[in-house]
Amino acid sequence: MDLSTVTFLFFALLISSVKAFDPCATQPDASDLSVIPIYGKCSPFTAPKSNSWVTTVIDMASKDPERVKYLSSLVGQKTTAVPIASGQQVLNTANYVVRVKLGNPGQLMFMVLDTSNDAAWVPCAGCTGCSATTFQPNTSSTYRSLDCSMTQCTQVRGLSCPETGNSACLFNQSYGGDSSLSATLVQDSLALANDVLPNFVFGCINSISGGSIPPQGLLGLGRGPMSLISQSQSLYSGVFSYCLPSFRSYYFSGSLKLGPVGQPKNIRTTPLLHNPHRPSLYYVNLTGISVGRVLVPVEPELLAFNPNTGAGTIIDSGTVITRFVPPVYTAIRDEFRKQVKGPFSSLGAFDTCFAATYEAVAPVITLHFTGMDLKLPMENSLIHSSAGSLACLSMAAAPNNVNSVLNVIANLQQQNLRMMFDEANSRLGIARELCN
Numbered sequence: 365m366d367l368s369t370v371t372f373l374f375f376a377l378l379i380s381s382v383k384a385f386d387p388c389a390t391q392p393d394a395s396d397l398s399v400i401p402i403y404g405k406c407s408p409f410t411a412p413k414s415n416s417w418v419t420t421v422i423d424m425a426s427k428d429p430e431r432v433k434y435l436s437s438l439v440g441q442k443t444t445a446v447p448i449a450s451g452q453q454v455l456n457t458a459n460y461v462v463r464v465k466l467g468n469p470g471q472l473m474f475m476v477l478d479t480s481n482d483a484a485w486v487p488c489a490g491c492t493g494c495s496a497t498t499f500q501p502n503t504s505s506t507y508r509s510l511d512c513s514m515t516q517c518t519q520v521r522g523l524s525c526p527e528t529g530n531s532a533c534l535f536n537q538s539y540g541g542d543s544s545l546s547a548t549l550v551q552d553s554l555a556l557a558n559d560v561l562p563n564f565v566f567g568c569i570n571s572i573s574g575g576s577i578p579p580q581g582l583l584g585l586g587r588g589p590m591s592l593i594s595q596s597q598s599l600y601s602g603v604f605s606y607c608l609p610s611f612r613s614y615y616f617s618g619s620l621k622l623g624p625v626g627q628p629k630n631i632r633t634t635p636l637l638h639n640p641h642r643p644s645l646y647y648v649n650l651t652g653i654s655v656g657r658v659l660v661p662v663e664p665e666l667l668a669f670n671p672n673t674g675a676g677t678i679i680d681s682g683t684v685i686t687r688f689v690p691p692v693y694t695a696i697r698d699e700f701r702k703q704v705k706g707p708f709s710s711l712g713a714f715d716t717c718f719a720a721t722y723e724a725v726a727p728v729i730t731l732h733f734t735g736m737d738l739k740l741p742m743e744n745s746l747i748h749s750s751a752g753s754l755a756c757l758s759m760a761a762a763p764n765n766v767n768s769v770l771n772v773i774a775n776l777q778q779q780n781l782r783m784m785f786d787e788a789n790s791r792l793g794i795a796r797e798l799c800n
């Protein structure tokens with residue numbers, strides 16, 4: 365064999381092994397779905413600019429304050445509202461997508477995951493202002509629209525039906541501050557990996573205005589009455605878990621496991637707390653934060669769960685970097701700075717960046733929850749500048765508005781951890797798992 369034949373064989377082999385190991389083509393087993401970073405290789409969406417990944421994270425994180433403000437604003441409201449309620453705002457935070465199939469035969473859609481939301485909707489054929497990929501109801505044999513008089517419609521609309529006119533269940537929703545959609549409540553089969561939910565209720569979008577609607581729909585994993593988790597109660601018993609891959613791991617995807625089967629057996633847990641004023645949110649009891657060996661001094665009221673004001677801590681998959689109410693963040697940051705020594709600079713939302721050569725002395729951050737401590741792996745508490753010369757503490761203060769009472773544990777801090785939401789036993793489990 366001459367050299368060119370060898371080279372040819374080498375490349376042929378390389379290409380076939382790459383084909384055999386195409387992570388985008390594999391679906392794990394039965395109730396296990398891939399969770400794909402929205403700008404990762406297996407996602408059909410591309411980042412607006414070909415930024416470095418840290419710039420992409422900073423861009424994504426720049427939407428956090430609006431989301432955190434919104435999540436905190438929910439709390440004063442006395443509604444037990446509703447997933448896809450008319451006029452209810454939902455936020456534009458498309459960080460991870462999952463592949464699902466809607467209808468029969470199934471149509472592939474990449475929907476955004478959001479644990480703080482109960483809504484499910486997709487753009488439908490004929491939608492004004494939607495992107496190119498839409499769900500085609502007329503080719504699905506199991507599609508059905510819901511009449512306005514049905515209970516689900518009342519829940520979603522928050523309005524009674526009009527006396528006359530169309531009996532379809534129409535509703536409007538504002539979204540992300542600058543966008544809104546109008547949709548019809550419908551039903552069809554939803555296939556998640558190998559499982560099928562026969563009569564899944566979701567919104568079929570007829571028109572959108574403004575530019576920030578997730579292009580192929582939203583799949584809420586909240587705890588409210590109309591969420592996927594509630595609608596799949598008989599199949600999954602209110603249990604799911606996910607492992608989010610790092611945004612940096614372009615080629616890889618994490619997983620979403622639905623149902624009690626295959627969940628980790630040995631996992632440390634903390635109770636989930638329920639806020640009747642905001643049934644979608646997964647609250648936990650964060651009782652303290654340590655930086656290295658130092659338990660950071662914070663007033664207990666700044667962490668305490670209070671259903672009336674909404675104060676406390678939630679686990680959220682739609683916020684990018686963890687946000688603490690300003691006095692708590694300041695206390696953490698000051699202790700961190702004391703142990704690392706400066707000089708410190710800022711980068712985007714991060715105010716504590718230092719020469720990466722000092723990384724070895726960076727203290728471990730531990731979140732103390734009732735019954736469970738979470739020691740954050742370094743990659744979950746530090747982020748690097750694109751040149752790699754700076755390391756930054758990858759957390760920030762919540763926007764400092766009057767309503768700033770909510771701490772949000774966000775997805776940068778959850779990456780490469782198995783996060784198990786067990787509504788049946790009202791607990792959250794966390795275990796280390798590399799899913800990059």
Ligand SMILES: *[C@@H]1O[C@H](CO)[C@@H](O)[C@H](O)[C@H]1NC(C)=O
Pocket residue numbers: 489490500502503
């Ligand atoms: C379904 O609807 C689309 C768009 O509204 C249309 O182009 C298509 O011809 C329809 N298909 C069938 C089978 O009716």
Ligand SMILES: *[C@@H]1O[C@H](CO)[C@@H](O)[C@H](O)[C@H]1NC(C)=O
Pocket residue numbers: 450534535536546
């Ligand atoms: C939705 O918004 C449109 C346009 O603003 C309006 O005409 C319609 O009545 C609204 N529908 C509902 C159900 O609120």
Ligand SMILES: *[C@@H]1O[C@H](CO)[C@@H](O)[C@H](O)[C@H]1NC(C)=O
Pocket residue numbers: 637649651669734
């Ligand atoms: C949260 O933990 C603190 C400290 O252990 C405890 O005093 C408080 O009652 C807990 N709150 C809830 C709602 O469980």
